[in-house]
Amino acid sequence: METLSVSKKVIPITNYQIPKKIQIENLNLKIGKKHILKDISVSVPKNKITVILGPSGCGKTTLLKSMNRLTDMYPDMEVTGKICIDDEDILHSGTDVTNIRKRMGLLSQRPYPLPMSIYKNIAYGLKISGRRKKRFLEKRIRHYLIQASLWDEVKDRLREPASSLSIGQQQRLCLARGLAVDPDIILADEPTSALDPISSQEIEKKFLELKNGYTIVMVTHVLRQAARIADYVIFMYLGEVIEQGPAYEFFNNPKTEITRAYLRGSIN
Amino acid sequence: MKGIILSRKIKNKLNATWMTIWTVFIFFIPLLLTAGLILKSSILLKDHSFFNLVTSSIWKPLSGEFGFLPFIISSLLVTVLALLIAGPVCLLSAIHLTQYANRYILQIMQPVIDILAGLPSVIYGVWGIIIIVPFISEKIAPLFGIQTSGYTIISGALVLSVMIIPFILNILLDIFNAIPKELQEASLSLGASQWYTIKFVLIKKAFPGVVSAMGLGLSRAFGETIAVLMVVGNVASIPKGIFQPGYPLPALIANNYGEMLSIPLYDSALMLAALFLLILVIAFNLISRLLIIRYEKRFA
Amino acid sequence: MKRGSLNKYYLRKISLKAEEIFFRATMLFSSCIIIFILLLIIYSILQKGLPSLSIDMLTQTPKGGFYFGKEGGILNAIIGSIYLSLGATSLAFIIGLPVALFMNIWLSHKKKLVNSFRFILDLLWGIPSIVYGAFGFTVMIYFGIKASLIGGIVVVSLFILPIMIRAIDEGLKSSSVGLIEASYSLGSTKTETAFKVMMKQCLPCIITAVLLSFGRSIGDAASVLFTTGFTDHIPTSLTQPTATLPLSIFFQLSSPIPEVKSRAYAAALVLTVIILIISLSSRLFTIKYKKNRINF
Ligand SMILES: Nc1ncnc2c1ncn2[C@@H]1O[C@H](COP(=O)(O)OP(=O)(O)OP(=O)(O)O)[C@@H](O)[C@H]1O
Numbered sequence: 001m002e003t004l005s006v007s008k009k010v011i012p013i014t015n016y017q018i019p020k021k022i023q024i025e026n027l028n029l030k031i032g033k034k035h036i037l038k039d040i041s042v043s044v045p046k047n048k049i050t051v052i053l054g055p056s057g058c059g060k061t062t063l064l065k066s067m068n069r070l071t072d073m074y075p076d077m078e079v080t081g082k083i084c085i086d087d088e089d090i091l092h093s094g095t096d097v098t099n100i101r102k103r104m105g106l107l108s109q110r111p112y113p114l115p116m117s118i119y120k121n122i123a124y125g126l127k128i129s130g131r132r133k134k135r136f137l138e139k140r141i142r143h144y145l146i147q148a149s150l151w152d153e154v155k156d157r158l159r160e161p162a163s164s165l166s167i168g169q170q171q172r173l174c175l176a177r178g179l180a181v182d183p184d185i186i187l188a189d190e191p192t193s194a195l196d197p198i199s200s201q202e203i204e205k206k207f208l209e210l211k212n213g214y215t216i217v218m219v220t221h222v223l224r225q226a227a228r229i230a231d232y233v234i235f236m237y238l239g240e241v242i243e244q245g246p247a248y249e250f251f252n253n254p255k256t257e258i259t260r261a262y263l264r265g266s267i268n
Numbered sequence: 269m270k271g272i273i274l275s276r277k278i279k280n281k282l283n284a285t286w287m288t289i290w291t292v293f294i295f296f297i298p299l300l301l302t303a304g305l306i307l308k309s310s311i312l313l314k315d316h317s318f319f320n321l322v323t324s325s326i327w328k329p330l331s332g333e334f335g336f337l338p339f340i341i342s343s344l345l346v347t348v349l350a351l352l353i354a355g356p357v358c359l360l361s362a363i364h365l366t367q368y369a370n371r372y373i374l375q376i377m378q379p380v381i382d383i384l385a386g387l388p389s390v391i392y393g394v395w396g397i398i399i400i401v402p403f404i405s406e407k408i409a410p411l412f413g414i415q416t417s418g419y420t421i422i423s424g425a426l427v428l429s430v431m432i433i434p435f436i437l438n439i440l441l442d443i444f445n446a447i448p449k450e451l452q453e454a455s456l457s458l459g460a461s462q463w464y465t466i467k468f469v470l471i472k473k474a475f476p477g478v479v480s481a482m483g484l485g486l487s488r489a490f491g492e493t494i495a496v497l498m499v500v501g502n503v504a505s506i507p508k509g510i511f512q513p514g515y516p517l518p519a520l521i522a523n524n525y526g527e528m529l530s531i532p533l534y535d536s537a538l539m540l541a542a543l544f545l546l547i548l549v550i551a552f553n554l555i556s557r558l559l560i561i562r563y564e565k566r567f568a
Numbered sequence: 569m570k571r572g573s574l575n576k577y578y579l580r581k582i583s584l585k586a587e588e589i590f591f592r593a594t595m596l597f598s599s600c601i602i603i604f605i606l607l608l609i610i611y612s613i614l615q616k617g618l619p620s621l622s623i624d625m626l627t628q629t630p631k632g633g634f635y636f637g638k639e640g641g642i643l644n645a646i647i648g649s650i651y652l653s654l655g656a657t658s659l660a661f662i663i664g665l666p667v668a669l670f671m672n673i674w675l676s677h678k679k680k681l682v683n684s685f686r687f688i689l690d691l692l693w694g695i696p697s698i699v700y701g702a703f704g705f706t707v708m709i710y711f712g713i714k715a716s717l718i719g720g721i722v723v724v725s726l727f728i729l730p731i732m733i734r735a736i737d738e739g740l741k742s743s744s745v746g747l748i749e750a751s752y753s754l755g756s757t758k759t760e761t762a763f764k765v766m767m768k769q770c771l772p773c774i775i776t777a778v779l780l781s782f783g784r785s786i787g788d789a790a791s792v793l794f795t796t797g798f799t800d801h802i803p804t805s806l807t808q809p810t811a812t813l814p815l816s817i818f819f820q821l822s823s824p825i826p827e828v829k830s831r832a833y834a835a836a837l838v839l840t841v842i843i844l845i846i847s848l849s850s851r852l853f854t855i856k857y858k859k860n861r862i863n864f
Pocket residue numbers: 031036054055056057058059060061062063074
């Protein structure tokens with residue numbers, strides 16, 4: 001497997017060979033007459049951080065949500081195409097959608113802790129998978145809180161409502177909660193946009209640590225953040241994928257005029 | 269030119285003044301109401317102890333005996349029963365409409381709720397007499413081996429429950445719609461099914477709001493007059509069951525306004541009944557609304 | 569996982585599924601029953617009211633012996649109700665509109681004050697109309713005013729005032745921020761902003777508020793029971809007692825004579841139709857309103 005972040009050579013996209021985790025082909029998404037995602041074909045490399053960039057309203061969140069079929073929540077969304085995860089088409093497969101979702105942790109723009117205690121927030125996913133033994137739960141909860149670097153701050157107040165935490169802590173709780181269902185993909189939709197700089201940094205650091213074990217897809221608005229952590233970039237504009245490729249290439253040698261304009265900061 | 273600007277400014281000032289006066293005036297309405305009713309009912313309280321009035325069940329205005337107990341119990345019975353009927357229907361329907369229903373059902377339900385909410389009390393009363401009263405006397409009461417005219421507590425409660433359904437449902441819809449979609453998405457993305465999410469996340473989050481919606485419904489039901497009066501039977505004794513006639517407070521006031529001037533203290537007693545109503549309704553409203561506000565703050 | 573716990577896991581999953589199916593069925597049933605009730609109400613009123621509805625009912629006042637089933641109509645109550653509601657709605661509008669504008673423009677920077685004001689209005693909205701009626705009656709006796717059209721108008725307008733203000737306020741609230749700024753930046757005073765810009769923008773919502781209040785005032789019986797009285801004539805001045813539709817229905821229905829009773833059903837049909845028309849037209853306005861509105 002090549003490591004892309006150190007490769008300074010310009011690699012044409014077609015030659016870009018690396019195990020793929022998510023493969024999307026001809027994905028189209030419409031709400032009524034509104035065409036929100038147009039013929040999206042992208043691939044997400046395994047155990048890397050893939051960043052989705054693009055101006056506001058271009059469909060980044062929608063693309064992310066269609067990856068774990070949260071689009072099912074909106075009955076008037078019409079989704080066609082193929083989304084393969086490990087070569088299994090999740091849009092059309094007969095498997096239970098809840099099993100598909102368990103393989104992906106989701107972090108949203110603002111943290112949304114469930115209306116229960118810190119402990120129960122993390123136990124929630126475990127209980128759904130049928131793990132109910134107290135000893136086991138306590139061990140796992142400690143493990144995931146440590147993994148999200150939250151343990152030291154909350155170990156004495158596990159029974160307090162999750163809403164009593166600060167926003168930054170809540171976001172890390174949401175991360176721990178997502179990790180607790182043992183996913184192999186993390187989907188993150190501007191996970192740092194509501195956080196202060198220090199909390200943001202912590203999340204970024206966490207992602208860089210986690211990418212060895214997880215495939216991370218992250219939406220962001222902040223170009224500098226993308227440059228800091230991205231291995232691979234997908235650039236969208238008005239519902240279409242304009243460019244995708246290794247981060248180095250994207251930032252240093254953009255292929256299209258739109259990308260160049262976006263990097264200059266003249267679109268938004 | 270300067271003159272025009274000046275006159276515009278003066279006009280502006282003047283407007284601000286009289287608008288302030290209007291606004292302050294509205295603050296005074298509830299105070300005026302309460303003060304007026306207290307003033308009137310204090311005449312009765314002068315030589316009747318409040319405790320006796322509320323616990324006595326003898327209502328003989330001609331001999332100066334005013335026991336409010338039958339009316340209070342009737343009121344409580346009718347409203348609580350109405351809420352027990354309407355509450356679950358509203359809750360289930362609200363979850364259905366916000367979580368499961370497709371666009372077509374929503375498009376039908378919105379005007380249905382609007383029209384139900386707009387129908388006058390007296391129309392519900394007429395409907396109660398046409399449908400509910402015979403239904404109770406011919407179908408339901410015989411099931412329990414009871415003979416009744418159908419003008420009973422349960423008829424009042426049924427009519428009342430239908431009347432408060434649109435009211436409670438509208439509040440519940442607002443409450444469920446105010447819950448961010450992302451919260452449900454968070455639960456779904458952890459592998460929960462939609463039902464699991466509704467049961468353990470949505471209802472929990474909405475719980476304080478649901479309680480206040482029910483409280484508001486209860487207070488709305490408490491003051492409802494004409495419709496209940498038309499079907500509840502109006503007999504001034506403590507009802508011994510739900511198939512017995514009752515006599516709620518609003519009906520008491522409405523039914524006796526004609527005679528109240530000819531009997532001493534009668535008007536004062538009826539104003540005391542109005543005061544009861546006012547205080548109970550305001551108290552319930554206040555508690556429920558404070559609860560809703562606190563609950564909304566948690567989302568901000 | 570051990571075999572036993574795996575079985576338990578699937579059992580739980582199945583029982584959750586069964587629970588969901590059960591509750592989805594009851595939920596659908598609840599929504600359907602609400603629709604069914606409305607249909608039932610309209611059907612029963614139509615079925616009882618249509619047979620005794622006639623042109624005479626709508627165009628004549630009660631003649632001698634009307635209340636024993638002889639000739640006449642309920643024109644007195646129809647006209648009376650319209651007079652009363654028009655009067656009360658106009659009065660509430662004259663007081664309510666400036667208050668709503670005042671709250672949203674003059675006090676737009678005092679969010680806390682406005683919100684507590686909204687809170688009080690919502691509380692006022694909850695006060696039962698019978699309390700207004702009883703209070704109004706007492707005051708009228710105190711000042712020696714007889715049951716009259718004007719008495720009813722004043723009491724009913726007090727009763728619908730909170731609804732009127734809050735309904736206009738909701739419309740203003742949702743469109744005020746950007747609009748106020750834009751208008752100030754063009755050099756308008758607050759008065760001009762309020763009465764020219766805001767009123768134009770929110771005209772449909774104001775019309776909806778007026779229709780809503782009109783519907784309330786024409787349908788309410790408890791507040792007019794004491795204050796407007798009842799008469800067989802069409803009132804010619806504000807100080808005369810006035811018949812209203814809800815009371816006409818109520819009184820006729822308590823009669824033991826079948827003809828009179830069936831006329832009550834016809835009167836109920838008339839009132840229902842009026843309310844339906846109001847409800848429908850306010851719906852049309854809100855739909856149109858959503859189309860034409862500029863969003864900030
Ligand atoms: N449930 C929905 N109903 C209707 N339109 C929707 C819905 N969800 C999204 N859209 C539309 O789809 C388009 C893409 O939305 P999306 O949220 O994916 O954009 P985004 O790229 O995430 O924007 P941002 O950077 O502001 O978060 C937008 O034009 C939006 O209005």
